[in-house]
Amino acid sequence: MNNYKYKKFNSIEEIKKYFRRKIKSLHPDKGGDKEEFLNFISWYYQTLQKFEDTSYKVHIVKNYPAKGNYIFSILEFTVEEIALGGKKKIKIPYKEELCKFCKGTGKSEKSKKKKCNFCKGKGIIELHKSFNKNQEFLKCPYCKGLGYLFTNECEFCGGKGRIRKEKEVFIEIPKGLKEGDILYIPDKLIGSICDLYYEVNILPHPYFLLRNGNLIYKCKIPFWEVILNKEIIIMTLEGKEKLPSKLFTKDPPIVLKERGPFLKNGKRGDLLIDFQIYVPGNIPQEAKRIISKAVEILQKIMEEKNGFNKEGRNFTYK
Ligand SMILES: [Zn+2]
Ligand SMILES: [Zn+2]
The missing domain is CATH 2.60.260.20 (Urease metallochaperone UreE, N-terminal domain)
Structure with missing residues (x-):
């Protein structure tokens, strides 16, 4: 019954999904044990917290290596993330798993219709127009003019039999990050399939x-x-x-x-x-009339106090 305690999760969403599924069967209204039910809830919050508390320090490096086995991609940050630091949730490429749908065979039991990529489903191929001749068409040699093919390749894994899993991790955002900085995350630190390099991209902010x-x-x-x-x-x-x-x-x-x-x-x-x-560009007449009344009062005070040099448009009245 306590087997969930040894479960490993790759994302917060996975933890939540698992919780939602299991909590129903454990509910006392459905005949579940009350203590077990409460234990499961506290395990859930602890697991969630632990996942969020585990964060990795990343390093800013001058450049990414010219050779070697690594993945380089862009990582987007908001202005607030750069300015305030803290943690950031990122998805990293993780180990490959057998495709659950085809059990690793890469094939599905039923063959399905699939659009022919060669003729883009048209069944014909246009030949280049030659001088003085009408346009010529040719029956697509791949689908034999049908525009579609029958395939029994597994839709889920695209016939590979394996699926690349992603894992969510939290990184600590280094202070003073700039646009174009390169972040380095060693594979060993994070359990990724290889070293990761990310170029920092700061998203535009409205203000x-x-x-x-x-x-x-x-x-x-x-x-x-x-x-x-x-x-x-x-x-x-x-x-x-x-x-x-x-x-x-x-x-x-x-x-x-x-x-x-x-x-x-x-x-x-x-x-x-x-x-x-x-x-504002457009001020209605009525508003202008009221404003000009206020201006009359203000100009009078400024002239009395000699705070307005009309010629030089120099205001000293405070
Ligand atoms: Zn598959
Ligand atoms: Zn075709």
Whole structure:
């Protein structure tokens, strides 16, 4: 009954699937033993936790080897993953297993119709047009003009008899990763079929940009927010945050010290808020009328306080 304790899993999904299947049969309502049922649930959470807790350190290398048995591919990271580090779930190529469907024979019992790849299912092949002649067609020699073939190759493994399994593992994201960096994961460390090399690819973010060890946050702030609100909401790596509106009356960027990405040396870069005051292109007449009333009041104060040099368009009024 406790045989599940020795089971090995290759992914969180596999653990969950197994749990969902087995929990039904163990349920006390279905005649299962209550203690066994509870033990199974706690085993499930422990197994899940253990899977997530096991993570591997990976190394940044200068280059991948010119020769040797290894797999090279691209690994995509979000800006947040690069900036904050932590763990990342990746799928690695794992051992090959016998195909369950054909039991390794590569063949299925029934033969099936399969589209002919040579003529792409048309049954005929077009010959090149020669001068002064009509286009010529030829019956496809592979499918004999049928457009399909009968095959008894196993659909599941494509006739190979074996299926390459993937395994999910968690890696620790190295601090200070850059676009184009190469990550090296030795096969022995991770139990993969061979050494793995990954080129770091950073996915574009709608408003964050990593640059020179800092994080740039690009945003547009509507002009009325700066006038009417005490605080303005911005985004940081830790989520939404409020900043005093006054900061947005000065030139960008606003610098939030040590709120940017974590760097190799353990320190944090800065968060630079590169804002732009947003003025809508189309302001309705009615809104313009109301705004011009407000402008009258403001201009009067500025002139009284001598804070407005009309000719040089130089504002000193604060
Ligand atoms: Zn098969
Ligand atoms: Zn054909």
